[in-house]
Amino acid sequence: MSSLRKNSTNSSEDEAEKLRRGPWTLEEDSLLIRYVDRHGEGRWNLLAKRAGLRRTGKSCRLRWLNYLKPDVKRGNLTPQEQFLILELHSKWGNRWSKIAQHLPGRTDNEIKNYWRTRVQQQARHLKVDANSAAFRNVIRCYWMPSLLQKMGTQVQNETSQRQALTMPEQNSDSEQCGNSYVSWSESMNNISKVSEFAEYQTTPFSVFGNNGCNTLASKDCYSYDNTTSFCDVETLNLAATSALAEGFPDPIGNCHLADNDWVSDGFADHGLWSMGELWELKSFQ
DNA sequence: AAGAACCCCAACCGCTGAGAG
DNA sequence: CCTCTCAGCGGTTGGGGTTCT
Secondary structure (H helix, E strand, O other), X not given: OXXXXXXXXXXXXXXXXXXXXXXXXXXXXXXXXXXXXXXXOOOHHHHHHHOOOOOOHHHHHHHHHHHHOOOOOOOOOOHHHHHHHHHHHHHHOOOHHHHHOOOOOOOXXXXXXXXXXXXXXXXXXXXXXXXXXXXXXXXXXXXXXXXHHHHHHHHHHHHOOOOOXXXXXXXXXXEEEOOEEEOHHHHHOOHHHHHHHHHHHOOHHXXXXXXXXXXXXXXXXXXXXXXXXXXXXHHHHHHHXXXXXXXXXXXXXXXXXXXXXXXXXXXXXXXXXXXXXXXXXXXXX
């Protein structure tokens, strides 16, 4: 970017020879759109030349994929999408493009930005490493449940208008959760399936039951109140900070249960729980 | 009102792997 | 094989907008 500004001070002749960098103009955008419209994507270097763009192929590709492509979704990530990112990141780490494949219309860049600006920032506020077990617990015990709650609220609004009640679609490569098989990721790709899921669940929080992680955490930190969303960053912060203060250095211990120690086992053996595992917890109770 | 601090995100960079010659 | 080109990926930067003091 800085070189762009350097370029702008060069003589116009030099500039004409050089490739442009930095923000795209409307004119460049329309050239790119028109060219892709006629000739399709790919062969980006050639495309850049033929379309009359003084840009690298790389730059054209990025602009198209991250911004101009018609199916690129703009705007805030929905709770469903956020949940999915947390879930998939726990599985795959920083494999942004792989994660993006499961969020139709979202780019790897966008997901990466979300992770850096929201998730890592949260970790910084809590003064923990974003990859630490303690922070993963915060995500699992507070963030993901709060997103589930948000989704539940949304979905309940949606489904209150719908008559049909169907069970979540069964899926061969899904995870086993008690008697039912649910592929969460599959479901997340389809809002209507999420609706069905929530309808089936009645309330998303029932996933955690009486001995669920959130309930457990709330015992020490705050109590869950159906009327109040604690999904906002501040509340999340408060809750998580107090959780950390209570001794997250040993996250396993922190999440122990008075009556039942399965959470300890879960913490000991896994990273973030998958949705399938959450379902398993439900069926466990 | 103004400057500082913070946040978001578009765009860049360097690296890697695949495929063609 | 080796080299070159291209596409794609993940990490990083910095401009501009917003919020805070």
